Amino acid sequence: MNGRQEGRPLSLVSVLKSRRFGPYVLGASISNIGTWFQNIAQSVLVYRLTGSTFLVGVVNFSMFISLLVLLPWAGPMADRHDRRRLLLATQFAAFCVASALWFVVAVGAENTGFVVCAALLMGVATAFSVPALQSLVPALVPVSHLSRALSLNAVSFNLARAVGPVLGAAVVVGLGFAWAFFLNAVSFLAFVMALLVIQPQGSVGIAVEPRRLRDTALMLREEGRLLGFLVVVALASLTADPINTIGPEFAIRVYGYQDTFSGWMIGAFGLGAVAGALVVSTVEIPRGGLVASMLFVEGFGMAVFSLSGGPAPGLVGLGVAGFGWLATVMLATTAIQVLVADEHRGRVMALWSVAFMGVRPISSLASGLLASAGGPQLAGLLFTLPAVLGCVYLASGRSSISSEV
DSSP states (O other), rough: OOSTTTTTEEOHHHHHTTTHHHHHHHHHHHHHHHHHHHHHHHHHHHHHOOOOHHHHHHHHHHHHHHHHHHHHHHHHHHHHHHHHHHHHHHHHHHHHHHHHHHHHHHTTTOOHHHHHHHHHHHHHHHHHHHHHHHHHGGGGGGGGHHHHHHHHHHHHHHHHHHHHHHHHHHHHHOOOOOHHHHHHHHHHHHHHHHHHHHSSSSSSSSSSSSSOOHHHHHHHHHHHHHHHHHHHHHHEEEEEEEHHHHHHHHHTTTOOOOOOHHHHHHHHHHHHHHHHHHHHOSSSSSHHHHHHHHHHHHHHHHHHHHOSSSSHHHHHHHHHHHHHHHHHHHHHHHHHHHSOHHHHHHHHHHHHHHIIIIIHHHHHHHHHHHHHHHHHHHHHHTTTTHHHHHHHHHHHHHOOOOOOO
8 A cells, every 4th residue: 555545645544542652642542642741831931030031031941852862762762762751751750750740849848940940851751752752652653654644643742732732821820830740640541551552563672782872973974865864854853942941031032922922923823833734744846946935934924923922923923934944844743754774764753853852952041141131032033043044955956955855
C-alpha cells in the first residue's frame, strides 16, 4: 500500500482509530494541554513577581537548555533502550517536578528562583522524552500510514497549543496558579496510562552495536537533504518562539489587556498551526518551493502581529504565522522521517528536537533582552528575519534540499 486505499488517500480518522496510535495521541494530547497550563502559569507568575520580560526569557531558557546540553546522551538512549519504557520514566519524572511546583505555590512559598529550577528539571525530562517520542511513532503504525500519523501527531500537539494556553489563562484567573500546576501534574499521569496500554510493533529500541553521535553527524554530511530539513525546522522555530516570552508584556503595553491575555495570543497561533498541519497532511512528497512559501507565510504573519496596535490584527497575524510555522515544520519532519534509517532515528530525532526546541534557549534570552531594550514589538519584528532569510535561501535553489524527497 502507498498510503492509499481503493485509490483514495488514507484518511486521518482511520489512522486515529488504530489500537496503538489512538491511545498514544489521546494521552499525548492531554499531557500537552497540561504542559501549556504550566507554560502560561510560570510565565505570568514570573512576570508578576518581577515585572521583567528578561526573567521570563530566563525561565524559558531554563526549560530548553537541556535539549542542547544533553543531546549526546538523549539520542543514543532512544536508540539503545525500549522507547516506551524510557517515556514512562521521563513522564513520571515530569509528574514529580510538576507536583513539587504545585505544592510550593499552594503553600505560598513561590519565588522566581524555584520556578527557574523547576523549569530546568522539567527541561531535563523533556530532553530525554522528545527523541523517544518522535522515534516511537513509526512503531505505532504501518509504514504506509506514517505521513498521516505524523500529521495527526502534529495536529494533536497544536490543538493543545490552541486550547491549552486559553484554558490555562482561564484557570490562572479563576482558580489561581497552584491549580494550573496541579492540573499539569495530573496530565502526565494520563500519558503514562496511555503508554501502558499500547504495544508498539517491531523493535522499539535498536539492540545493535552502539553508534556514536559522530557517526550520525557523518551521515548528515553525506545526506545533505537531512541537514537541510533540520536547518529549516530551526529557522521556523526561531521565528515562532518570541511569542512565548514577550506575550505578557505585549498584552499589557501594546494591547492594554491583562498579562493573561497572552494565553489567547498563543492560542491563536496554535489554532493557525492546526490548520497548517491539516492542509499539508495530504502532501506526500515535500518540495523545496512549498517549504519556502510556508516559511514566508510564517514570517509575514509574525510581522503583522509585531506591527499591530490592537488585538484583532494581532491575533489574525499570529494565526497566519502559526499556519506557516507548522506547515513548514510538518513538511520538513515528514521528509526527515522518510529519509532517515531506523538505526540512526533516535539520534537524528534528537537533532530534530534541538532544531525544534533547542533553539529556544537562545531565542528566549535574545527576545527578552530585545523586549527590555526596545519593546516587545521590536523584538517580534526582528525575529521574522530567520524565516525571511530561510525562504530566500530555499527559493534561490542553492540549498541542499532537492525539489522533492
